[in-house]
Structures are given as C-alpha cells and as structure tokens.
Amino acid sequence: MKINIDLLRELEQSIDIFHPEKGKIPIKMLGFGEISLVFKILDDSEHLAYKRIPIFDNEHQVKRHIWAYREYNKLLKERVGLNLPDYDVAWFKDQEGKIQFYCVQKKINSDSVGNRVIHVLKNDEIKTLVLLVMRELKKVWGFSKKNSVIDLGLDGQISNFAIINYDPNNPKVNLDTKLYYLDTSTPMIRVNGIEAMEAVLFLKSAPSFLRWLLKALFLEETVGRYYEWRKVTIDLIANFFKEQRPELIPSLIRLVNKFFREEAPEFEIEPITFEEVQKYYKSDKNIWVIFQSVRKFDRYLKTKVFKKKYDFYLPEKIKR
Template sequence: MTFTVPGRELEDLEAQVQTALRTADGSALTVLGYGEVTLVLRLETAAGPFACKRLPVFPTRERFARYERTLAEYLERLDKGGVRVAPTELWSMPLPSGRVVAYCVQEALPPERLCSTLLQTEGQVWARDFFARFLDVADGVVGPSLGLDAQASNWIDLDGELIYLDVTTPMMRDARGHERLDVKLFFTSLPWLLRDAVRLSMTKSIFDKFYSTRGVVLDFLGNLHKERLEKLIPDFVEDSAPRLPEPLTVDEVAAYYRDDARMWELIQRLRKADRFWHRSVRRRPYPFLLPPHVER
C-alpha cells in the first residue's frame, strides 16, 4: 500500500523547521515525538495528517542515495520476516550546497492505539496477549544480520494486528558484522571533537542488543521503566523465559535500563553543550531540534 507524498507541504514544513532552528523557537511545530537522534512532526494536509520524521541532513547526494537503498532493503526484509510496517515513503529535497534534506513519511495513525499507550490503559489480559504477539514477531525476524528497535512506542495495534513504525534507522549488518547504516551521519548532532570517539566507543553497545531476540526483549522491558510500566515486567519476564536461550531476570532488566539511561543522558548533555557553543560562542543557529529533558 502506497500513498502520495505531500511534497509541497513538506517543503513548507522544512521552511518552518529552518525558522525554528534559526530562531531557537519550535513552538510553531507540532511534535509527535522525539527519538534519540531525530524527531517526528505532524503535518496537516488536505489529504489528511502525516507523521514526518526528519533525518539528519545528508552531506552529499551519494550518501543520501546509499541510505535510500539501505532503507528500501530493510523494509523488504522486515516484510519477508513477517513484520507489518506502516507504509513508508522517503521524501527528499536537494539544497544548493549539494546537501540533502530528507523525511521518512507515514500517514498518521491513531495515537491512542500506540502500544505504549495501550499498556497504560488496557488491562493485564490485553498486555500479556500483546506481549505474546510481540514475541512472535521479534523472534521471527531478528538475527545476526537483521535487527529491530522494538520498544513499545514503536508499535501500534490496529484491529488486533501489530504495525511497526520506526524504520528510519535500518538495522542490518554485513558478513563481517559491521553496521550497514551510515552510523557517522547519525552522530552528527554530537560536538565534532567527540563524534569519532563516541561513535567508536558506543556503537557496539548501542546496536548489539537489536540483533538477538534476547537483546530485543531486554531493551523492550528496560524501556518499560521509562514508560512508568515497571509493574508489567515480572509477568513479561516470566512469559519470555521459554523463548530465550537464557531467561531474563527483573534485576537484569533494571540494571540494563540504568546503564542505557546513563549513556543517553550523557549523549544528550553533550548535544546541549554543543548547542550552547553554537548559539552563544559561534553566534550561529544550532542545526538540530533537541528533545526536552526526559525523566528516565
């Protein structure tokens, strides 16, 4: 299923983003959510609303074309693995400098059907049924060369079917175990002096977990702490045990979340310091819209 990408409206949206970056005021934008690297904006059009995830600006058309091919392959492999992905289109706009602005675009789906929301509003029976379906999907697709960032906020439940939303970071590895994603690009929001050091020291710890069912489940359960859904973890640990080569424990989930939260808090502090340097020292716009403080 495809849809027509609202190109003219996306150009207008990007103009609003540029204004927000220049003025350091994003109040005119409707933000659906902040990822750790990118953000999702709501775009209202005559054809209906869209969720538009702005990607880091690509420095060359060649690097954008490489990302476009990688994303297309990732979508195809997820589909073959039994993951139903929300229809996704990639929209881009070349800049006079040769750089490329791009958005991953999806038709906006009902936010009340986000699984992170439903886990708050539905009862235990629904939660355990959802988790069983989640395990089926994750176990059927994840492997050494194909990963999945499967936290609850990346799924939506429509008519009893799980639909996966967040595909902007294609997780695939080559035969040597190296990320096929342009990892360097997705670290451009860090201060340039620290980018290579952070990338080299943290890439493995950030991505490794997404390439095994156990790691995916561990990350899913850890993020329940961020969603204030810790009460669900003991039952989910029990339900996942038969699926995993080594069962998880409640204490392991809590320790994992503490470590993960510390890592992302460090990254966000570095980004905020870089934003201050851009605005206060260099007197230039900071080229990213950062999330507000997240209670972890």
Template sequence: MKINLDLLKKLERSINTINPEKGKVPIRILGFGEISLVFELLEDPNHLAYKRIPIFDNELQVKRHIWAYNNYNEILANAGLLLPDYDIAWFRDHRNKIQFYCVQEQVAAESVGNKIIHEIPIEEIHLLVLLILREMKKVWTYSRKHKNIDVGLDGQISNFAVKGYNSNNYHITPETKLIYLDTSTPMFRIKGKEAMEAVLFLKSAPSFLRWLLKALFLEETVGRYYDWRKVAIDLIANFFKEQRPELIPSLIRLINKFFAEEATEFQIMPITVEEVQKYYDSDKNIWVIFQSVRRFDRTLKTKIFKKTYDFYLPEKIKR
C-alpha cells in the same frame, strides 16, 4: 505516496528547531525518538508522518541510505511484519543543505504501544508483550533462514502500534495485529557488513565528542539490536521509563516462558530482574550523556557562535 515537497521546502526555510510547533508552517509533533522528530504537516490533507533525519552531507550517503531503508522495509515485510505504507523525500534546501525525510502513512497516536500500556488492564499488557515477542520471532527466524543476512530490530514498546485500536472499548486479543513503525534506521548486515553507515547514527552528536562516543558506544549500541535477548531486555526495561516498573517481574516471567516454549530453537538464556535493572541504569546513562552533550552543543552554536542548529532536541525525558 503524495508527498508535498513544496510544503517541506517552505518548512525548512522557517523551521524552528527549538520550538518546532511554533514555526511558520504549522506542524503537529507525533512523537520523537532519541534522534528524529516525527510530525504531521497540518496544511497537508494526506495524513502522513514525516520523520526528519538531518544527518546527510552528500548524495552518496543519501543514495546508500535509501537503498538500505527500502531493503530493510522489504526484509521486514518478507519476514511477516506489518508496516505502514512508506516512502522517502529529500532535497537540497535554500542553503543547499540536504534535507531528508522518511515518510509513512500515519497511525493514530493513541494506538502506539507506549500510550496503550497506560490505558489497558494488566492481562492485556501481558498479551501485548507476547504479541510483540511473536513479531520479534519472525525477524530472528528470518535471519536463521537466510545465512547471509542478519536482521536487527528496535523492540521498544513505542515502535509498535495496534492496528485498528480505538480508545473506547477496545480489547487486545491473541488475534490483534501489530504494526511496526521504526524502520528509519535500517538494521541489517549482509555477510556481516552493516548496510547502513553506522556512524551516521552519531551525526547528531557534536563533532568534538563524536570520536569519543564512537569508541565508547557505537559497537554496543548498534550491535545490541541484532541480539534477540538484548532486544527483549530493552523491551522490558522500557517499563521503567514508562513509569510502570511494577510490571517488570511478571513480564520477565512471561518472556522467559516464551523463550522456553515458543522459541526453544534459539536457546536463549532466561533473563533476570537484576540484569534488566542494570541494563536500564547503563542505557539511561548513555542517552542522558548523549542528550546533555547535544544540548550543550546547541547552546554553543546558537548562543555563542550565532549559528543555526539543525536538530530538534527532545525535552528532558523523565526516566
């Protein structure tokens, strides 16, 4: 993969984490999750997606993460998921700080699930969710077949892109292929041991609150990605966040039918509307607390202590 390290280094010298598109090296934001910033370098002709992950203190952590990342990608591909071409870039910047990027071949912004669901008719949204469930089944089947390995997946609708989607006259069909994007947080366990150093997750939280978040949320937030039922609930709850709550009851019926007919061997209990609502409320609270604490920390660091702040923070997400 042709990664332009010099351009990345230049970017790091002048990055503006508060207004990332206003820095000296022009970038365009492709998306952002709760922690990472995903962008393209406008001066780079290779159409790559760079995911900036500013959480590493030392090379040992980096090496372990690269190992976990490559393995996670391989496991998902072996399980049968379609992934974009991928690579890693990292270096020490002018301040000797480690900068780390997961790099992927870019997919079209309008092909990502959370965009598509606002464009296609309800029947096709149902079909899209069914296709996502079938991708998930590949992952949980892999875990069943490999006794020593447990694989987790973040089943958010924004993590899947429709291959070959174009906004003029495209129809989702049972043959439509999905691409899974979110591999930068490697989630697998070998004989029960987490491959990724899970506390790295929390690195973007301010240090004074890290221990508290760890105690309260780490087991719950990391563990739930290994539980298919919880991952499915998360997928449905997305429709609250995406402002399409009217779809939730029919999607729950669809998922329960899928579990009963296409995934019988997993013996997954039917999901209820109340459960999804409750889950959504508590999940929302976790991230709202997390993001507002981070904002407070940024204010402290930049305004009061006049330090730089390493993280890009998403605008307040409408929920």
C-alpha cells in the same frame, strides 16, 4: 503516496528548532526519539507522518541510506512478514545546499502506539501485547536464523509497535490483535556480517568534537545490541521503567522466559533476570543522558556563541 516537497522546503526555511510547532507551516509533533522528530502537517489530507532526520552531509550518503532503508522495509514486510504502514522517503537540498531528509509513513492513530496503550489497557492485556510483540520479534530472528547471508536487527521498544484497528473508546488487546511496526528508519541489515548502513550516521547528531569518543565507547554496543534477540528483549522490558510501569516488570520477565522456553526453544536463549534488566536500564539511561546533555551544550555553542544554525530538535527533559 503524495508528498508535497514544496511544503517541506518551506517548512525547513521557517522551522524554529526550539519550538517546532510554532513555525510558519503548522505542524503537530507525533513523537520524538533521541535523534529524530516525527510530526504531521496540519490539514494534510494525505494523513502522513514525517520523520525528520538531519544527518546527511552529501548526496552519496543520503542515496546509500535510501537504498538501505528501502531494502530493510522490503525485507521486513515481504520476507519477515511484519505489518508496516505504507512508506516512502523525501529529500532535497535546501536553500543553503544542505540535505534535508525525511522518512514518510501513513499516519496511524497516535492513541494506538504501544507506549500510550500500556497506560490504558488492563494488566493482562499488556502482557498479551508483550507476547504479541515477542511473536513479531520471533519472525525477525527466525528469518535471520534461516538466512545464512542476511542478519536483521530490530528495535523492539514498545513505542515502536502500534495496534491495528485500535478503538480508543474501547481499548482492547487479545491474541488475534495485529500489530504495526513503525521504527524502520534506521536500516539494520548485515550482509555477511557487514553493516549496510553507515553506522557512523547514527552518531551524526552528536557534536563533532565528541563523536570519536562516543563512537569508541558506545557505537558497537548501541548498534550491535539490536541484532541480538535477547538484548532487544531486555531493552523492551527495561522500557517499562522509563514508561513508569515498573511494577509490571517481574511478570513480563516471567512471560518472555516462558516464551523463549516454549515458543522459541531452538534459539537456546538464556532466561532473563530482573537484576540484568535493572542494570541494563541504569546504564542505558546514562548513555542517553550523557548524549543529550552533550548535544545541548553543542547547540548552545552553535547557536549562542557562534551564531550558527542548529539542525536538531532536542527534546526537553525526557522522563526516565
């Protein structure tokens, strides 16, 4: 994979964090999460997707993270058997000595990503897609179940999966469809119960004065839940509220419960209820709304009051 570090340096020097697409190096945003910003560089013949993660204070931290990232990707690909786009990382110290870090992946067709396709597929095909996602998840939890040392976590949201060989002109999903898993930048590996990644990094983008509070309130719950298949599944389904397809939720709950019963009985997972999904969705929504508004305030303080640089891109109102 050919990554042009000089171009990234130039990009960092000129990035307009309020309007990332208007900087000197032309980029197009492919997606953004609560912390990261995923973009492509226009006219990039390598067709790469860059995920910018501005959370590292020192070399030790970034190196440890890269180690965990590579381990995680390798395990998911070689031992678990998920399909991942080709990947790499890039990092450097910018002019001010600050660490800039990117996860880099082969760019896949944006139309093929789960949260897009659920707006064009037929309802039956969406159900098939969720079934296929459940089969990918079973590989992950099957691995952890067999392995007495390593536990893997995964973020099963529909926006983290994409359809391989997707044809936007003829969108289709059937039981033979293969999926990519995209969201590997937060390495969730526990070795004998100990987190390989510094979990605290996850909250690095929250303002410092509130970090301890968020940590106490949410960190165990937010990171821990990605290791539990049942919770990850609730998260996957609750996502359909956010993606504005709530009418599908009852049938998806029936589908995953049937899946647990028939395809994964050895995991002894209790059936999921609608009330649970709804309650979860409301509390999750609150966590992120608080998180984002606190960050907006922090950005205001840093840029307007203290005239300092702000590292993060903050999405405009995310529809939830």
